[in-house]
Amino acid sequence: DGGITQSPKYLFRKEGQNVTLSCEQNLNHDAMYWYRQDPGQGLRLIYYSQIVNDFQKGDIAEGYSVSREKKESFPLTVTSAQKNPTAFYLCASSNGGSFYSNQPQHFGDGTRLSIL
């Protein structure tokens, strides 16, 4: 079955440590997204990528970095500069671009990141 796989499901970060969250999709989608979810705040966009080797900052990119070397992969690194990283992180994909703008996003099941 096609879908989005996020790993790990749970992740713990020590002080001063960078951690990387994995997101892989086999839907052949061009666009991929990273969201942060905090209770009562809904989803906030961290980064998104419309095509391989290109990505744009979302609303809360500070303290995060991404890469898009392959169409199916969009890993997110939470750096030590992100002082409040505890949250639920969701990866999504879609057929991007205005031509496909009526298509919904597909989501992975998330990674819950906590500070040790």
Added chain:
Amino acid sequence: AQSVAQPEDQVNVAEGNPLTVKCTYSVSGNPYLFWYVQYPNRGLQFLLKYITGDNLVKGSYGFEAEFNKSQTSFHLKKPSALVSDSALYFCAVRVTLRDDKIIFGKGTRLHILP
């Protein structure tokens, strides 16, 4: 600025009664509107969308939504609620100007009381 509002943080409905989860939006141009549902510790699942045409859109699990252009609303409805409908619901609007992204509301927690 483009935005989506869900005015209720929580909605309580008795099982078997009709339910409504409210959503209003503000966008330039024609909106592409979506509803998603999230169960605990899971990702969002697509329920339904409005692109154009009939203002009443039918989706998964018996849900439907009514697009009202004059009121800039896209309320989610179901004629008879089930306990299993209890979840977090998100309204979203797709913006395709220079960039292509979706703006989400803050979510409404739906409790169906047995």
